[in-house]
Amino acid sequence: MDTMRSVTTEDLANSREGFFSERANVVAKNAVTSMGLRAAARVPEGVAGNTMQFDIDLTQGKRCDQQRSGRCWMFASLNTMRYRVIKKYNLKTFELSQAFPLFYDKLEKSNWFLENILDTLDEPLGGRLVSYLLTDPIGDGGQWDMFKSLVRKYGVVPKESMPETACSRNTREMDAYLTRYLRGCAKRLRESHEAGVGPDDLSSMKKQMMDDVYHLLVTCLGEPPASFEVRLRDKDDELALSGTFTPREFFDEAVGMELDDYVSLISAPTADKPFGHTYTVSRLGNVWEDGGVRYLNLEPAELKRVALAQLRDGLPVWFGCDVAQSYLGDEGIMDTAALDVDGLLGFPVEGCMDKAERLDYGESLMTHAMVLEGVRLDESGAPTLWKVENSWGKDHGRDGFDTLSDPWFDQYVYQVVVDKKYLSPDERHTYETEEPTVLEPWDPMGSLALAR
Incomplete structure (x- = not known):
């Protein structure tokens, strides 16, 4: 036996002796086996800094709940929009439909997928690209x-x-059956291509497939309304908005947000993404005619x-x-000072890689989207703690809210969306004019927020 390449009896004996010779290891073992790693690593002094007291504090309606779905990015987006409706019409609370964009996202993603399959018909089925598309x-x-x-497109x-x-x-x-159907569609399209079917007939096949997708989605989610009646009453029970609207008309009237003014900024310190430049991700998107995504990569301080x-x-x-990183989920606390896993274990686990290394080695990426609605400032006006509206219902965290410490922001926040008027002139010029570097489809900056 090659003792340097195998776990030997002597190795196990040495590890056991080393572990049990230290009192702290035994205490840690007893605590962790009883209550779990994070509960045992909880630092009360760090938790104490996460009080719900802020210098800027935006008030919102009742908490929303994405339930057992990965729609956090939709909930976060709609929460930024419903905030405008609540303020504009002085409402107690208000909620935009999350099933409505879900329907059209599934429809558009299905079309996006099938178009990508048509675009990769000559790629090997077992190659990385087609395997990724099918995943x-x-x-x-x-x-x-x-x-x-x-x-x-839809309002x-x-x-x-x-x-x-x-x-x-x-x-x-719904996802499982739609995914199965679309993989079957990919098989039919590729086999038809191999049999000599031409591009026009393949496109006609895709159109019929999309009709089936629509059928499945209406069955699962109902038919999206083409128009609807609205009666909104304000806090004084006065009628604030009434009428019949299409979804696009309602967005223009009630939300009134200039969508193209809002830009996506990322913070990824990896060597392949120098700060101050724009990026996109190959084959990432949903609405085919609208193209993909566009980012400007900046230091965390700029975000x-x-x-x-x-x-x-x-x-x-x-x-x-x-x-999920350095997160006390039940309390809704994202704070690197509130957990000391490395101190508990006696060697660096959370501290074994920096932010760039975590991205490069697959340890971290964007998993969840939420909304910043407040911030605590120090004497110099710098942020120390951020107020976060989550989409996991009012029973999560503190009435549905989380807190996020400023050091946690540096380490684990990867993206913010803001009005481009807040960018510096140079940043705005770069965002609007620079040809973006195209990242591979599996790049961590192409990850999709979906945590629940």
Whole structure:
């Protein structure tokens, strides 16, 4: 036996002796086996810094709940929009339909997937690209640019006009059957191409497939309304808005947000993505005619600067992060000081890689989208703690809210969406004019926020 390449009896004996000779290891073992790693690593002094007290604090309606779906990016986007409706009409609360964009996202992602299959007919089935396309063609996740495309094309509707269904509250079954059907479509298209079927006939086949996709989605989610009646009453029970609207008309009238003014900024310190430049991700998107995504990569300090500026102007901020890292989920606390896993274990686990290394080695990426709605500032006006509206219902965290420490922001926030007016002139010029570097489809900056 090659003792240097195998785990030997002597290795095990040495490890056991080393472990049990240290009192701290035994204490850690007893605590962790009883209550779990994070509970045992919880630092009360760090937790104590996460009080719900903020210098800027935007008030929102009742908490929303994405339930058993990966629609966090939709909920976060709609929460930034419903905030405008609540303020504009002085409402107690208000909610936009999350089933409405879900329907059209699944429809558009199906078309996007099939178009990509048609575009890769000569690629090997077992190659990385086609294998990647087949992995998760219509998953629940997404990004801001994809939501913007949906709203630009289809608009928004009040929740009452397209309420939740069993399949929107829990998307697992619908996703599984739609994915299976689309993989079957990919098989038929590739086999037809190999048999000599021409491009026009393949496109006609795709159109029929999309008709089946529509059929499945209406069955699961109901038919999206083409128009609907609205009666909104304000806090004084006065009629604030009434009439018949199409979804696009309702967005223009009630939300009134200039979609193209809002841009996506990322912070990825990897060697292949120098700061101060623009990027896109190959084959990432949903609405075919609207194209894909576009990012400007900046230092975390710049993301904080523009987010703070937008909050000061009274508007919430969409952001994407790796929510599971250094997170006390039951308490809704994202804070590197609130957990000391490395101290508990006695060697670096959380500290074994920096931010760039975590991205390069597959340890971290954007998993969840939420909304910044407040911030605590120090004496110099710098942020120390951020208030976060989550989409996991009012019973999560503290009445549905989380907190996010500023050091956590540096490490695990990867994306914010702000009005481009908050960018510096040079940043704005770069975003608007530079030809973006195209990243591979599997790049971590192409990850889709979907955590639940």
